[in-house]
Amino acid sequence: MCEGIVEKVKFPNKGIVKVEDSEVTVKNTIPGQKVSFVINKKRKGKAEGRLLEILEKSELENAEANCPHYGVCGGCNYQTLPYEEQLKLKAGQVLELMKAVVPNAEDIFEGIRKSPQQFGYRNKMEYTFGDEVKDGPLALGMHKRGSFYDIVTVDECRIVDDDYRKILGATVAYFRAQDIPFYHRMRHEGYLRHLLVRKAVKTEEILIDLITTTQEICAGESCVNETALLDGWKEQLLALELDGSIAGILHTKNDSVADAVKNEGTEILYGKDYFYEELLGLKFRISPFSFFQTNSLGAEVLYQTAREYIGDSLDEKAEKTVYDLYSGTGTIAQILSPAAKHVIGVEIVEEAVEAAKENAQLNQLKNCDFIAGDVLKVLDSIEEKPDFIVLDPPREGIHPKALEKIIRYGVDRMIYISCKPTSLQRDLEVLQAQGYVVERICCVDMFPGTVHVETVVLLSQHRDKNTCLDERGSRQIEMQASRLASLLAQKPDDTIEIDLDLDELDATSAELKATYQEIKDYVLKEFGLKVSSLYISQVKRKCGIEVGENYNLPKSENARVPQCPKEKEDAIKAALKYFAML
Structure with missing residues (x-):
């Protein structure tokens, strides 16, 4: 066992502790804490430790966490830090990464913009049924930190408002009283699986969806009538005194062995299966499984920042074609629509594309088109070339071959919105090698209390559009692609020993x-x-x-x-x- 002081925390959530002359990475820590840990991995000069105990709090921390579930639940690592300290920590982590690849990063870094709400900011929660200890009472909430099986009933969680807590409490109390079993993943037996709750920030409408198996419901030695059981649950919910109004109560069936919310058929027990949310003057129809930013007010800050960065690149003449790559439900595309001739969104998730089309129609936007498919493949099929590109990729960043195609368009300016700054760092290195210059960098805190942060970057083109990729940039792309090829070339029976740090890895493919x-x-x-x-x-x-x-x-x-x-x-x-x- 070792002890030490956490000197700093690198993104994402990597505390650095000095042990003799070497550094050990210990996750789930805060700068200044004295911690005990065991080193469980040491290879090629790198060591990783597993946190055992926080021996002394950091001077940066508050005396107590705001949430009673802190430390047990797997989320909100930074909750004991005052909000200003959280912002400083996240901004510092991003700036450190940017300084490594952007020559004048300190001069163009604009800090971090706050979430309008520090607590109660989430508009969606997916709770899981289970037990906190084996054969214990029914629990409903989140996974215990470091556990696949144990569930913590988070009935006082602070990242949602009081309506969520009331709905969770009423639900778990009702099914406990009825002695209804939860679904055991290993045995594939049981009834209760998940509870999904969504609430619109602007309209305050609420959707509640109970996800269960289709198995016969047995309470003790007797069987239970499902219709009567769900009617009783519905009445319990409708009797609650809530700040918002219940738009719909739903029941979704899911017999998949995967431990994820999956829709295999939904029935409406009360009301309707959707509500409307508003974002920057636009209206969005939200159903239980719609793709939508989980911090509505924070999303407005994020998209306002992106719109501010775009600025004069799009003007009132609306003569330019915009690509919104990795477009999700098309929120950014629709925000840019009034200032563009044509906006083309590309997204791999078909459900998100259908939602984007529906919302564009809802907002009477006729110059938005959305294509379902992988950006890498779809770019070859679009005839209309872009004047401006917005990039909002998933956490792993942009596939190197897709990035090569994006660079070849030679657009004057582009916006890159990133939810993982280590991926952003890697992609910016390639873009700058091709003549793009980073003009502005800003962080947006979408998830207070957690380690996550969004980053918005404005890039401009400072090279001849007609030139090909230069030697340095081509070499970087080839290196990334070769890493993918080396893995893909392995035969099924080959055995390889690898040591990859996914947070520092250059390759972006999900294959890695x-x-x-x-x-x-x-x-x-x-x-x-x-x-x-x-x-x-x-x-x-x-x-x-x-x-x-x-x-x-x-x-x-x-x-x-x-x-x-x-x-x-x-x-x-x-x-x-x-x-x-x-």
């Missing part, structure tokens, strides 16, 4: 988020199923994840290829979500 063996191990541990590399590659292709062109394909056209069974497919998808590949 987890190895095939890690996916196999997760599926075996969580679901008790053995899956092959063939099945994993089949599911990856089905989900639109890049896999080598010939990886695990049959050697001849007539070869019989076994197809992944549904149960194993769901388990693999759960693993992909766990490793942030979906």
Whole structure:
């Protein structure tokens, strides 16, 4: 066992502790804390430690956390820090990363913009049914820190408002009294799975969705009538005194083995299955499974920052074509619509694209088009060339080959919105090598109390548009692509030993988020199923994840290829979500 003082915390959540002449990374810490830990990994001059105990608080911390679940629940690591200190810490982490690749980063860094709300800011929560200890009473809430199985009933959580807490409390109390079992992931038995709650900030409408299996409901030795059970739950909810109004109470069926909220059929128990939310003067229809920023007021700050950075690049003449790449539900595209001739959004998630089309119609925006597909592939099929590009990629950043295509458009300016500054750092290095100059950098705190931060960057073109990629930039892209190719070239039975730090890795593909063996191990541990590399590659292709062109394909056209069974497919998808590949 070791002890030491946390000297600083690097993004994301990596506390640095000096032990003799070496540095040890200890997660879930705050600068200035004295901690005890054990070193559980040491390789190639790097050491990682597992936190055992916080021996002394940092001088930066408040005396007590605002939330009673702090330290037990897996979220809100920074909650004991005053909000101004949280902002300083996040801004400092991003600036340190930017200084490594942007020559004048300190001069153009504009700090961090606050979330309008420090507490009660979330507009959506997905709670899980389970037990806090094995065979304990029914729990409903979040996973305990470091545990796949134990659930903490977060009935006093501070990142949601009081309506969420009342709904959670009433729900868990009702089903405890009825002695209704939760779904056991290993045994695939039980009824209760998840509770999804959404609330519109502007209209204060609430959607409540209970996710269950279709299994027969047994309480003790007797069976329960599902209709009567759900009617009783509905009446409990409608009797609550809430600040908002319940727009709909829903029941969704989900028999997937994956530990994720999945819609296999939804019935309306009360009201309707949607509500409307407003964002920067635009109206959005939200259903239980819609893709939407989970901090509505924070999203307004984020998008206002992006719009401010775009500034004069788009004018009232509306003569320019804008690409909104990784567009989600098209919020940015619709915000830019009045100042553009044509906005084209590209998003890989089909449900998000359908929502974007619906919302554009709702807001009577006729110059927005949305395409479902991988940016890497879709860019080749769009005939209309962009004058301006907005990039809002997922956490892993932009695929190197997609980034190469984006650079070749040679647009004068582009905006990059990033939810992971280490990925942003890597992509900016390539963009700058191609003549782009970083003009402005600003952070936006969308999730107070947590380690997460958004970053907005404005880039301008300072090279001849007609030139090809220069040697340095081409070499960087080739290096990133070769890393992907080296993994994709492995045969299914090959065994490789690797040591990758995903937060510092240059390659962006989901292929590098987890190895095939890690996916196999997760599926075996969580679901008790053995899956092959063939099945994993089949599911990856089905989900639109890049896999080598010939990886695990049959050697001849007539070869019989076994197809992944549904149960194993769901388990693999759960693993992909766990490793942030979906």
